[in-house]
Amino acid sequence: MSGLWMTIQLSVVCILFSLVIGVVGAGMQGAKSAVLRAVVAGYIQFFRNTPPFVQLLFFYFALGQFTPTYSPDGWLEIPIISNVGWAIISLSFFAGAFNVEIFRAGVEAVPKSTQEAAEALGYTRLQIYGHIVFPLALRVSIPALNNNLVNLVKTTTQAFVIAVPELLYQSVTIWNDYPSAQYPMMTFLFFAYLGLVGVVVVGMNKWERTMRIPGYGG
């Protein structure tokens, strides 16, 4: 049960961070600075084109070595970023890379002329993004976002590899200790993810409906 809770926490936190990364990244892609745009492009290439499994290993084992540690009792050395922390960072950046692309497509769907009208009304670039481009882009992005967030929830199982005690890890631990529990646990796993992803999908669909504008975009 603690595994289910961990999976939910991991999913929620990663969804939130990945959305923030998506919004900020898409905003940076429209920036004037070529350096900023190159940074975002590099980030997307790196995280989109490598497996999340490898990313988790890399973050935890490679980068984990360089993170400072603290010592509560003078003997132990505990890194300030735990394996759960690395899982959150790694998975958020992974899903965030896709979200940037999704939001970018949404941003590009907002007509230049609409932005120009805002400019003529005295809006600054940042205000245009916040008040006009983003609300419109978000609506265009929701269906694609839905897919990616579903994928993210499923990808949390891969945090298994760095021993994050999420649902899959705990289930495997259980059936290693009690071999007779293997088949029931596997069945439970299927239904647990079906339920979790179901909640995300229903939530996203509901959100999409409440965001619908009468007379706009079908």
Added chain:
Amino acid sequence: MAETNTATAVAAGDWTPEQPIVALNEVRKSFGDLEVLKGITFNVMKGEVICIIGPSGSGKSTLIRCVNALNPIDSGSIKVEGQEVHDAHLDKLALRKKVGMVFQQYNLFPHKTAIQNVMMAPVQVLKQDKAEVEERARKLIKKVRLEGKEDSYPGELSGGQQQRVAIARSLAMNPDIMLFDEVTAALDPETVKEVLVTIKELAQDGMTCMLVTHEMGFAREVADHIYFTDRGVIVEHGPPATFFSDAKDSRTQEFLGQIL
């Protein structure tokens, strides 16, 4: 519509209402190798209504877009209330407050209702009091004859209605000058009329208006002065009475002959 605002007054320097409210001097502008404005010079006085007519690609829209700095110019000068628009240190907000613009494609914000469209800029950009802006917005919606449509989204309105919301949206900023860029070109003949009536009333209220238009009848009726542009230069200009009846330039005659 004239308002006293200290920031505007300071930015405008020693401009007085007796001087041209918009002054263009030898304005040149190129897109790549194509020179679209080849030295345009004219003045607009406060309260005047001027129409710019001419064939497609003659630089009419570019010209009007340069007046509120949506397009930069290459050389020459454009002064709005004495303030140089073509200036790197330009206070763009001060300029946009003075100059309202209405576009061919309305360009309303589709995720906001009609009244929200009108209220957005004064509240979000000018940080004015919401209740006060709403009162003004309701009056403006009434002025453009859209009472009852306050809570409709742009997608639920006809082209003519959307364009009138767009006019109200610009007016909500209390501009001194209004620019109209072929605002009826995307409308059917029936709805053209309702938009033109709105503009006409605005002109009669003393608003300074610069219109790019293909509506010759309308231009003749409301304009104080008509400018005919072709290939980036003003070929001919004059008050409508003389402009339409005895155009001197052969290019103007040919153009008018085709459409009248």
